Amino acid sequence: xxxxxxxxxxxxxxxxxxxxxxxxxxxxxxxxxxxxxxxxxxxxxxxxxxxxxxxxxxxxxxxxxxxxxxxxxxxxxxxxxxxxxxxxxxxxxxxxxxxxxxxxxxxxxxxxxxxxxxxxxxxxxxxxxxxxxxxxxxxxxxxxxxxxxxxxxxxxxxxxxxxxxxxxxxxxxxxxxxxxxxxxxxxxxxxxxxxxxxxxxxxxxxxxx
Amino acid sequence: xxxxxxxxxxxxxxxxxxxxxxxxxxxxxxxxxxxxxxxxxxxxxxxxxxxxxxxxxxxxxxxxxxxxxxxxxxxxxxxxxxxxxxxxxxxxxxxxxxxxxxxxxxxxxxxxxxxxxxxxxxxxxxxxxxxxxxxxxxxxxxxxxxxxxxxxxxxxxxxxxxxxxxxxxxxxxxxxxxxxxxxxxxxxxxxxxxxxxxxxxxxxxxxxx
DNA sequence: GTCTATAATCTGATAGAC
DNA sequence: GTCTATCAGATTATAGAC
Numbered sequence: 001x002x003x004x005x006x007x008x009x010x011x012x013x014x015x016x017x018x019x020x021x022x023x024x025x026x027x028x029x030x031x032x033x034x035x036x037x038x039x040x041x042x043x044x045x046x047x048x049x050x051x052x053x054x055x056x057x058x059x060x061x062x063x064x065x066x067x068x069x070x071x072x073x074x075x076x077x078x079x080x081x082x083x084x085x086x087x088x089x090x091x092x093x094x095x096x097x098x099x100x101x102x103x104x105x106x107x108x109x110x111x112x113x114x115x116x117x118x119x120x121x122x123x124x125x126x127x128x129x130x131x132x133x134x135x136x137x138x139x140x141x142x143x144x145x146x147x148x149x150x151x152x153x154x155x156x157x158x159x160x161x162x163x164x165x166x167x168x169x170x171x172x173x174x175x176x177x178x179x180x181x182x183x184x185x186x187x188x189x190x191x192x193x194x195x196x197x198x199x200x201x202x203x204x205x206x207x208x209x
Numbered sequence: 210x211x212x213x214x215x216x217x218x219x220x221x222x223x224x225x226x227x228x229x230x231x232x233x234x235x236x237x238x239x240x241x242x243x244x245x246x247x248x249x250x251x252x253x254x255x256x257x258x259x260x261x262x263x264x265x266x267x268x269x270x271x272x273x274x275x276x277x278x279x280x281x282x283x284x285x286x287x288x289x290x291x292x293x294x295x296x297x298x299x300x301x302x303x304x305x306x307x308x309x310x311x312x313x314x315x316x317x318x319x320x321x322x323x324x325x326x327x328x329x330x331x332x333x334x335x336x337x338x339x340x341x342x343x344x345x346x347x348x349x350x351x352x353x354x355x356x357x358x359x360x361x362x363x364x365x366x367x368x369x370x371x372x373x374x375x376x377x378x379x380x381x382x383x384x385x386x387x388x389x390x391x392x393x394x395x396x397x398x399x400x401x402x403x404x405x406x407x408x409x410x411x412x413x414x415x416x417x418x
Numbered sequence: 419g420t421c422t423a424t425a426a427t428c429t430g431a432t433a434g435a436c
Numbered sequence: 437g438t439c440t441a442t443c444a445g446a447t448t449a450t451a452g453a454c
Contacts, residue, residue: 017419033332039448051449052420060448119381121330123242157378158392158399165374169366172328183367186403190367194399226437248430260431261438269430 018056021046022066026113029067034115035122061125064116069131071113075138078106081145096145097188100163103142104184107167114171118164155195162187227265230255231275235322238276243324244331270334273325278340280322284347287315290354305354306397309372312351313393316376323380327373364404371396 024045028037039060043050057063079102081095107114115121117135127135143156151159166187170180233254237246248269252259266272288311290304316323324330326344336344352365360368375396379389 014419033330036332038446040446048419049421051422054449055419115330119377121242121324123245154388154392157389158396161374161378161389161392161396162371163374164377165370165372168328168373168377169370179363180366180370183363183370187367187370190399190403194395194402223437247428249428257437258439260440263431264437 014056017046018066021053021056022063022070025063025067026070029116030110030112034112064122064125065128065131068116068127069134071117072131072134072138074113075106075117076134076141078102079138079142093149093192096149096192097185099142099145100184100188103163104167104170104181108170108181111171111175114167150197151195158195159191162191223265226255227275230262230265231272231279234272234276235279238325239319239321243321273331273334274337274340277325277336278343280326281340281343281347283322284315284326285343285350287311288347288351302358302401305358305401306394308351308354309393309397310390312372313376313379313390317379317390320380320384323376358405360404367404368400371400 021042025037025042028041028045029035039050039053042063043053046053053063057066079099107118143160146156146159166180166183170178174180230251234246234251237250237254238244248259248262251272252262255262262272266275288308316327352369355365355368375389375392379387383389
């Protein structure tokens with residue numbers, strides 16, 4: 001308690017309540033499908049009347065915005081390089097396959113989060129500037145290892161499309177299995193063969209069809 | 210009118226009204242986002258009271274089912290081979306690229322239809338057995354040219370994932386442009402290089418990286 | 419900061435007259 | 437087959453007491 005003023009303690013308590021509400025909102029959305037929750041349900045879940053939530057969020061869309069921000073922070077956490085940032089090319093290639101697997105796991109482990117973060121499916125909701133900036137940061141961090149390989153522009157578009165496709169098919173057509181997850185390594189190898197410049201390509205292990 | 214009994218004419222009139230309602234439902238869903246329409250809006254759109262629609266559909270979900278069936282029939286129409294079914298391999302390869310472009314166009318030209326047909330996003334709606342059979346038929350017809358090349362199992366999964374990815378990224382991130390549409394030919398070539406058996410591969414034009 | 423009360427409106431669906 | 441009338445709720449959000 002030393003050095004903690006009264007006002008910061010109050011503010012902290014408030015932040016805790018806000019986090020609790022956001023966590024409950026995630027739960028409800030996961031249970032009912034994205035967007036299908038009511039303020040009443042949410043209030044019940046956190047032990048309040050629905051109306052009291054308006055002390056913390058101005059509107060339902062502001063809750064979506066907090067979820068959007070929260071989900072992107074989780075993505076940053078997941079995609080953040082954990083160990084050395086590897087300046088030798090060989091390690092970077094396995095690092096990319098690992099990154100693909102981590103991203104796939106992040107997305108398929110929480111389809112509702114994936115839907116909120118990557119698809120535009122809630123009518124009348126647009127992320128605030130602040131949340132959008134977090135999303136931008138998550139995007140940059142996720143693609144950094146690819147950029148370090150010299151990839152850019154439409155090359156990155158092809159890679160993100162393939163990843164989005166594997167994730168989307170997994171979620172839509174085999175939500176309890178791993179049918180498309182099994183294809184990640186093949187897809188990665190295929191993409192690198194197609195896109196990585198010739199003078200780097202030889203460094204890819206097993207790059208011979 | 211010769212040979213048309215009275216009862217069939219009445220039945221035809223009824224079918225016309227049903228089609229009109231389904232068309233209006235598509236319009237509303239395209240305007241409001243998938244699932245966000247009310248029976249009242251729909252009634253107004255077709256010049257009825259909302260309650261009168263229940264003479265044609267038992268419930269709102271039955272309307273979704275009619276839309277699901279309708280959309281899959283449109284997909285069959287689109288993917289149906291138009292000309293000779295080509296038993297020479299060379300033509301089949303360009304036929305596949307053309308098929309990819311047609312599918313992409315079908316999906317991106319109507320994102321709400323894509324959402325209904327290929328993503329599970331409406332809570333409490335499951336296609337009826339009849340509609341599901343139509344969807345199955347559409348799937349088989351769409352993949353037939355790939356099967357004719359000898360592709361199967363996880364190979365088809367990789368191809369459908371790449372296509373779903375291009376479509377999904379286009380819809381979510383560039384709905385008014387063609388950023389991912391430009392990548393279809395490259396993606397197709399990449400996939401065929403990866404998947405088509407060596408004794409057929411030489412027939413692919415420009416198959417030399 | 420949480421409550422009660424309530425505004426103001428929308429929802430899908432049914433019953434029964436015509 | 438379309439209508440009126442209505443059920444039996446749900447919804448987000450605000451006002452004001454405590």
